Amino acid sequence: MPPSSQDCLHTAIKDFLRYVLDERSLSPATAKGYRSDLSRLLRFAAQRDRLLLSALDLEFLREWLWHESELGISRATLARRSAAVRSFSSWAQRSQRIPIDVAARLRTPKSGRSLPRVLTQTQAEQVIDIVAARGADDDPVALRDLAIIELLYASGIRVSELVAINSSDLDFTRLTVLVTGKGAKQRVVPFGVPAKDAMVRYLDRARPALLAAGERPTAALFLGRRGARLGPRTVYGIVARLLGGGDGSGPSGPHTLRHTAATHLLDGGADLRAVQELLGHASLGTTQIYTHVSTERVREAYRLAHPRA
Structure with a gap:
């Protein structure tokens, strides 16, 4: 049975971008930044077969930000991407597309090649x-x-x-x-x-x-x-x-x-x-x-x- 449009990540992102332009009246520049950041999330999700909104969780979003940080982008850009995803997740929860705001605890990782903490x-x-x-x-x-x-x-x-x-x-x-x-x-x-x-x-x-x-x-x-x-x-x-x-x-x-x-x-x-x-x-x-x-x-x-x- 195919997933509903409500659970399609691509559709949800399009609806969110329409919302921030029409209802929140964000500037075109801010909306463009959201579109860029969420498009990168969508590509990452596609590579990992996670194209359902219901398949997103905090661990996956952290993995995505970690992947982005490994590309050497600036901390400011990482912070913007983290903020875009938090805003998107909050909207998805308020609009009853997901039961909980999965990105509420998402934090921006340090940029550069900082390595995961490992116990001896x-x-x-x-x-x-x-x-x-x-x-x-x-x-x-x-x-x-x-x-x-x-x-x-x-x-x-x-x-x-x-x-x-x-x-x-x-x-x-x-x-x-x-x-x-x-x-x-x-x-x-x-x-x-x-x-x-x-x-x-x-x-x-x-x-x-x-x-x-x-x-x-x-x-x-x-x-x-x-x-x-x-x-x-x-x-x-x-x-x-x-x-x-x-x-x-x-x-x-x-x-x-x-x-x-x-x-x-x-x-x-x-x-x-x-x-x-x-x-x-x-x-x-x-x-x-x-x-x-x-x-x-x-x-x-x-x-x-x-x-x-």
Whole structure:
């Protein structure tokens, strides 16, 4: 069934541009800037098969701005593009085309080739140890949080992918999970024994208690206190709190674990294309940012350790 015109990103952008000219009476120059910025977003969305308005989320918009910053454009231009998308998203929510304003927390990234924040292996292990200690008394929420952290770090999946997982998507024999990514594309992602152990413990000792608090059964793997499927915002808050990143919008949000998983794989000698497939990147260029992270880590180790550095 074809999508409705209300859910077509291209149509929504055209309607928004008409709105800012006719109803907000913006200057032609400002409207031209909006058109340019949103056209770039549309092209980026087309490259990633995200041409439905309902397919946009905060993570995707951050990825787009990151991509733009990698092109070396000025911070002022990045700020303008961020503002254009926030204005568009706000209008789409007010006009009831989307249920929430997905760009409300969108912030302008620093320009230049600043690299994603990555935890060291020691830092990652410390975080996991702290979360594991909280679950020592079999508290359901603490066991759930440990399973979330372990799976995000082990697999490098997106938060939006994590919350969509059903219990039946797990294969503990092969140590894999079936993930539904962007554009409803599915892929099989491996995880390790520590993540398996955390999820088995969660499924045995925590999920039944959380499920009992709900009004109806659900196939969802990760549940909230009221027994319903966790949403992306809730997971952002959980992970950011555990990593010390406040509300999830800062550098220590859930995407830090995705960055960390990818970088540690490359540090360990994983093939770039294998990492691309693991992360679900449509373009190898998106994955290549992690090669820069690994290179920077090598350079920093050299600078600190070599007597002739």
